Amino acid sequence: MERLLTYTEAVREALEVEMARDPRIFVMGLGVDDFKAVNGTTAGLAQRFGPSRVFDVPLSEDAMTGVAIGAALAGLRPVHVHIRMDFLLLAMNQLANMAAKARYMWGGSVSVPLVVRAIIGRGWGQGAQHSQALHSLLMHIPGLRVVAPSTPHDAKGMLIASIREDNPVVFVEHRMLADLKGPVPQKPYALPFGRATVVEEGGDLTLVGVSHMLQECLRAAALLRTKGLSAEVIDPVSLSPLDAETIARSVRKTKRLVVADCAWTACGAGSEILASTAERLGGGFKARRLGLAPVACPTTRVLEDLFYPNSRTIASAAYALATGDESWRPEAGDAPEISQFKGPC
């Protein structure tokens, strides 16, 4: 029988099995050893591996990223955890100017095996500075790998791959995926970078969902089925490198592409996916990007609901793309991970 784990349990398991395998791996970050254990993702690790391998840090994102890079240069394999991706902006100098550059700029004489875990996402009024998904800023920079798995299976496999990778990886986790359950093999396994997954096959249009938007795309696909449209749903999993070929292959078949991202559309992952598809197909397809409204994230739930794309807006946009009818507004689909989420967190 398949073993089911939550996304949180899968992340925790990946950390634990890798730390047990390789004593060079350590976990640092604000709160990694406290009773909340970064939403449970580091629970029990400090007890098992001790305070030298799982430790709290001062609120010094810039220096702590530098410390992690220095430790990586000395041959250790740090996993640096940020409970909000917003805080990564305080570490951008070290990430963009050093982690991403060191190997190339010094002629291949060093490598920086660093994993940065960054938690993103909505949930219970996180507001303007506690919710941002900034992966596209990082995708722009050569030398950083960026992954955003959306299932427990991929979370375990991509985190293991990230830890084993000799170059810096930013591992993006959406808060709304934390309790999502799915089959996760017991044995350790690493998934490749730059490989997208076709989650559902379909012939009428292609839906690509980044991180939590994959869940919304799957619900949108169900809504579209009620209108007789079959959507192919793709999870990019790895944003940089991006598996543009798998997406292009699907769009070559469906001629219609909708990308939903939990970030703004301008210069975003969706833009990159559209552009790389257009380069491969040379036109002949229709496309739309869905993302956050072009404002800061509002806190009140009524506006927050309008701020994010959801299964209905995705289905509606996809339907319009397929039929030219812009008027279809499907009934509210259930998003239990959002409706049932309670803070404070």
Add this chain to the structure above:
Amino acid sequence: MDIRRLYRSAYRIRRVEEEVARVYPTDKVKSPVHLSIGQEAVSVGLCEALRPTDTVFGTYRGHALYLAKGGDLKRMMAELYGKATGCSKGKGGSMHLVDTAAGMMGTSAIVGMAVPQAVGYAMACAMRKRDVLTVAVFGDGAMDEGVLGESLNFAALKKVPVLFVCENNLYAVHSRVEARHAKDLCAIPRAYGIPARSVDGSDAVAVYKACRRAAASAPSFVECRTYRWREHVGPNEDYDKGYRTRREARPWFKRDPVQLLARRLDAGVREGLEREVEAEIAEAFRFAEESPFPGPQELLTDAY
């Protein structure tokens, strides 16, 4: 400590940089250079206190540290010339020198940025029980950066065996330290619980002694008071630009760090060392001139 070794190292750095300045107008070095002329004693004295296995992190004004730590001169010159045989295969230039085999971690062009990396490197060496002293070398400009305070705090908190060496040449580009700091620089590490001392950075022997003492009680901090003789970036002097005067510089010229060491050696010994160094420099420049440029395949090599 060996005065002959100190002198040889200081003279070598001075002469390499004078040669860099001399060839610079030919535009064979097609990238910025930040010369350490006048500041040699800091790197020379520090590295005399280190073992080959110790590791230093430096800055874009890094020729002196690279050479004093034992970085390969030929590969440095080839790097400045953008050649494939350079220490960074021509992809780093003067600001990104590296020689990990000599304990010279790569240098960085963002002020203060390497300081926490040195702390992390030192922490990792301690975790792995490697007997290595790690040194962060940075200028007075780095003392303005928030990351410096963060790094000092973490080093003090975790008792990380790292030595902080501040090369205070009085100017961050053209801004005087007094225009940027309310207190003397040693007050900052002391506020974090890190012992700090200030030393005459023109005197390699004084720097050596201070660093040796400080290394024994790392984390610790040494400020070396020194003076940049040339412009911030480039081969020329800039005393006519209005931000400083030749008069201000004269006392520093009188305490030329190379000459202070030269006076302690007899002429015969000195001249022998100088002849060796001159031959080595000529050979290194020849090596750089004759080395090939990287091929087009190098553009995407070392990427991932």
